[in-house]
Amino acid sequence: MQERKEFFVLGFDIGGTKIAVCLADCRGRIIDSARSEGGTQIDYSKALRQMTDTGDHLLNKAGLSSEDLQSVGISAPGPMDMRAGVLRKSPNMVWRDVPIRDDLAKHYRVPAILDNDANAGMLAEWFFGKARGCTDAIYLTMSTGIGGGVIVNGTLLQGTAGIGAEPGHMVLDLDGPVCGCGQRGCFEAFCGGRSISRRMQEILADQPDHPIMRMEQVKGDYRKLNYQILRLAVAEGIPAAREMWDEVCLRTAQALGALMMIFNPQMIIMGTLAYYSGDMLMNPVEKYLPRFAWPQLREACSLTTPKLGSQIGELAAVAPAFYHFYRQGAWQPPKEG
Ligand SMILES: [Zn+2]
CATH class of the missing domain: 3.30.420.40 (ATPase, nucleotide binding domain)
Structure with a gap:
């Protein structure tokens, strides 16, 4: 596969209670980010709509559409089934067994990649830290x-x-x-x-x-x-x-x-x-x-x-999306910066 010249990814950082959504360019620069209302404390179908609304809003604000998007990354605390892309019940969330990966992939019509926050943090420090x-x-x-x-x-x-x-x-x-x-x-x-x-x-x-x-x-x-x-x-x-x-x-x-x-x-x-x-x-x-x-x-x-300090949450959210391309030989981490 050829290396892609320019593309954008959305990252969803699912915390115990909060959800942050961010938009990054292909060098891993965070262009914009916002908090998704209600976080993980509201019914999943409502939360999913809030998340996609927030993501759509970030794209619009940057003058982009879902056509410019190549992938979606999701970083979440366990327990989860990474193969199935499903979040299991976590003590701080009201959700249980939610197919978040496929739901976000369906909305944006791009691959979505889910990983736990520690793996995603490792990827962020590896690519950008x-x-x-x-x-x-x-x-x-x-x-x-x-x-x-x-x-x-x-x-x-x-x-x-x-x-x-x-x-x-x-x-x-x-x-x-x-x-x-x-x-x-x-x-x-x-x-x-x-x-x-x-x-x-x-x-x-x-x-x-x-x-x-x-x-x-x-x-x-x-x-x-x-x-x-x-x-x-x-x-x-x-x-x-x-x-x-x-x-x-x-x-x-x-x-x-x-x-x-x-x-x-x-x-x-x-x-x-x-x-x-x-x-x-x-x-x-x-x-x-x-x-x-x-x-x-x-x-x-x-x-x-x-190295990444307070930015690690946002970069961890987008990092699984970059890893998807990295593994295909379609993306390399930026040399410095
Ligand atoms: Zn133990």
Whole structure:
């Protein structure tokens, strides 16, 4: 297939509650974006109409029509059936089993590509961010949960059932804390933001005199305990906080080490939690890594944070659309910018 000179794609970024729609050109430049009213909190057929109305409006505003559109990308939180293009029931949405991929493809009469937000984030960082030019890279969302995307030999790893990759649910300890997925001791159960908050609350709820509970930002209200509070408590030198933090760092190193041993990546990009923690996380992680990965693999891999920052949602929404053309040899990521 010939490389296409100029084309446009629409991206739909489905969040837990909100839906952002954006229009991008073939260099991945976001031309315009808008929020679709009602998000995922209204009946799907109404939400779909809002989404397509928003998309149509963006095209009109840019002086384009659906004829100028080559593809539609959709980034959504799991659970989903990527092969069927269907979103399953997610805790924050009122939708259940919605065929969003085919519905958007039908409306715009172009291919629509659905992927989970971590894979889509990996593609965005690969095409437009830090991992540009890498053949082997890993992206970990590290937010309330831990999602992951893996590029192997220049291909996005999706697995035989279309579930790959879920590094957040690698079991790191048989006796570890129970995870939201039902397993015990997952990476996410140790290091996901939601799990950290829950564990702090379980441990400290009935200890009003604990130095963490007496912090200015907590004032005895255990519901305020979360990852940010833990970070502040570590910075204040509270010993119990240091102990909890140390476990987060050790488990992060264990997970990164396992990923290095399997995939030998050039780069592991770590999202939100690593971004805000900086050296507080990375220094202990580097210290623990030799316990989990061979020197050649550690030396080959740079540990870093995303380049795209707040734009990652929009670029993740359009990235699956670009990947569709990339795989056909019909599109190459821009060289720089
Ligand atoms: Zn899990």
